[in-house]
Amino acid sequence: MEIKLTRWQTKVWNDNHRFRVVCSGRRSGKSTLAQLTLITWANENAGLYWIVAPTYVQAKQIHWEGIQHFIPRGLVAKKNEAELSIEFTNGAKIQLKSAENPDSLRGVKLRGLVIDEIASIRNWDWLWSEVLRATLTDYEAPAIFISTPKGYNHFFKLFELGQGTDEQYKSWRFTSYDNPYLPEGEIDNAKKELTEDTFAQEYLADFRKATGLAFKQWDRSVHLITAFDIPNEWRRGRGFDYGSNDPTASLRVAIDNDDNWFVERSYKNRSMTIKDHAQAVLSQDYGFEFIPIYGDPSGEQWELEFRQHGVNIQSANKEIGQGMRGWVEYTVEVINQRLKPIIGHTIRLPGGQTIENAPKLFVLDTLENRPLVSEIEHLSWRETSAGVTVPILDEALDPNGHSDLVACLRYFAVSYKKQPNTVLPRQWDDKVWKIGR
DSSP states (O other): OOOOOOHHHHHHOOOOOEEEEEEEEESSSHHHHHHHHHHHHHHHHOSSSEEEEHHHHHHHHIIIIIHHHOOOGEEEEEEEEETTTETTTTEEEEEETTOOOGGGOOOEEEEEEESSGGOOTTTTHHHIIIHHHHHHTTOOOOOOEEOOOOSSSHHHHHHHHHHOOTEEEEEEOOGGGGOTSSOHHHHHHHHSSOHHHHHHHHHTTTTTTOOBOOOTTHHHHHHHHEOOOTTTTSEEHHHHHOOOSEEEEEEEEEETTOOOOEEEEEEEEOOOHHHHEEEEHHHHHHTOOOOEEEEEEEHHHHHHHHHHHTTOOEEOOOOOOOOSSSSHHHHHHHHHHHOOOOOTEEOOOOOSSSSSOOOOOEEEEEEEHHHHHHHHHHHHHOOOOTTEEEEEEGGGOOTSSSSHHHHHHHHHHHHHOOOOOOOOOHHHHHHHHHHHH
C-alpha cells in the first residue's frame, strides 16, 4: 500500500524528538499520522503500544478501522475486537485504551504511546505524572500527543513545552486548511455555519478560542500586561472567597481615575487558619488606608470570624442580575464586558506606555497572579451528556481549587461602584500631562 503524507505530516514524521505535540484542526490528518507512526514503531520492535483516547467510544470510533486499514495483512498475527488489540507476527501489540479508568493503565511497559484528543482528557496532569509517564520509563519510549485545543488548558501547557527549551519536546500547530485533500470550500462552508468560537477551535486550532469558555473575551496578549508601579493614589478594592476544603482566596484591584481596573495582588492558600489568611491579606495591604472588600454573599459566619482578625468583608451585591439570567451568569458577563476592547478608549500608564482601543480590565503579569490567569483560561460552562452548554460553572477544571480567584473577581465586579473623581496631587497631574502631550 502506497501512502502519501501531506507536507505537515512529513515534517512531524521526520522529526526525532521523543515527545511530539501536534495541535491541529479537524480532518487535518493528525489521527492518520498517529496511527501510521505507531504501526511503524510496532513493526520495528516487539512490545506493547497504546493509543489512549478520552473515552472507549472515541478510541474505537477514531482508530479501530484506521489501524486495521493501514497494517499490512502479512504483519497481523491476531485481532481481538473485544479488547481493541492487534498482535503482530513479530510479537508487537497495538491496543486502544481509554482514559476513563486510570487504574487500567498502570503497571505496564510501553514501547510507544499516542494520546489522542488530550485537551478533552480530565485530570491530565495527574494522569500523566502518576500513571502514564512511568509506562515509558523502561524502554525510554516515545510518545505523540495530538488534539484540537480547548482554550489555554493543560494541552496548551504541553504545547508550550515543545516551543521552549526542553530538548525532549517539539510541538507544531496546523489548521484544517493544511490538509490538501480536504476541499477548502467545505471548510469555508463550515465557517459560515458555525460560531466564530467553534470554527476557530475546531478548524483553525486556535488556543485563544474555545467553545464553552466562561471568559470568551479574554486574550492574554491584550489583558495580561507587564507589571508596573501603580500609584498609591489610585483606589483599591478586593474580592474574597472563603474555603474549608477548597482554598481561601483574595485579590486586590487597583482602579485609576478613568475606572480602568488592574488586578495587582492575588492570594490563594489552603490548610491554614482564618488568622493566618487574615494576616496574609493584611500584609499585602500594609500602608494603605481603607480598602473595601466584597465576599461570597453566603458567608455571613466567615465575615464575622475574619472581622475578629481585622479583615472587614461585606457581602457581594446579589440584588442584581436576577432577571433574565442567574446571578452567577450575570457576574461572568460583567467581567466579559470589561474585557471587551473599546474603540477609541486610550489608557496612559505611569512610565509612558499607552494602550489604544483598550478594555477596562487587566491583570498584571506576576508570578503571584499566574493562578488567576490559569483559572480565567480554564473556567468553562458545564456541558450535558448531549453536549449542550448550561449556565453552571464547571469549576472542577481548576486543578488547584475551585476557581477561587475568579470567584473573588466576580464578587468584586458586581459590587464595586465607581467613585467620583478626585483632584490628583499636582505632581501626578503633571506626569499625566507630560505623557499625553
